[in-house]
Amino acid sequence: MDETRYLDRIGQLVEPGEQVRAHAGTEIGGGLKPPPPPDAAAPEVSGRATVSSVLLNLLTPLVTWDRGDRLVDLIGWGIAGRGAAGSAASRLRGAVDPARPDGQLRHTLLAVTDRRLLVCVTGPVKLLSKREDDERSLAETRIAWAAPRAEVTSARVGWHRLNPKRLRIDFTDGSWLAFTVPIAESGRPLRAVAAALTG
Incomplete structure (x- = not known):
């Protein structure tokens, strides 16, 4: 995934005066996740x-x-997250990983600003897309979930089974959720997100 094309769109979504420190295209890690929120x-x-x-x-x-x-x-x-229904990890998962009745694929983006952790979702993505399709998907990118940076206790990238690029984000309520990128993609954006969250 081309990371740079999303930076301008994320910049349009943040509040006035809020600065984007790092961002990464990612997906919630495969495995056992926290239950969805109660609703x-x-x-x-x-x-x-x-x-x-x-x-x-x-x-x-x-x-x-x-x-x-x-x-x-x-x-x-394995385990890709823990937390009770309604915890921060549960709400994040529910916002990003809901049932998709339209069957459309969407990319997930993590962004760290000087104030918040943002989780954005793109518009529908086509496997064999044209330039117009990519532009439409980018224009439909929206913030699906956000939390103050104070709600994040730690973030680190490490090995999980055969994937050396798994970002684990821990929240103050004791819940956590993991994010990954495909093996062939660079883990540098995930490490930048972890550094921005903990720095």
Whole structure:
């Protein structure tokens, strides 16, 4: 992902006088994540359905159940975040990773200003896009979630399984969430975000 093309748009989204210190294109890490906020919680599945849902998830991945998905994520990817429903990590995940009824792909951007941590979402992105498509996606970029920098206790980039570029952001309520970039992309923007959050 070309990081520089988003800087001007992020600059348009911040408050007057607010300065962008670092930004990175990223995605929430794969694995077990905090539950969604209470207002977006899915209905619980009975305990007897757990074994059958796990087996069905493995046999037919297009048919999913929440508990089966969570177990497959835990085994395949590990833990990508912790926190109670309604925690900072839960609200962030709910803002960025909601169900997408339109089926459109969107990029996630982290931005650190002198005041806040911003999580932005682009407009719909096409796999084989034209210049007009990219410009429209950029123009539709919006802030999906924001928190004062004081709400972040730490941020660090490190190894997780085979990926050496995973950013973990910890919040004052004890919750945390991880962000990654593909192996082939540079981890420098993630390290810049971590440094801006902790510096």
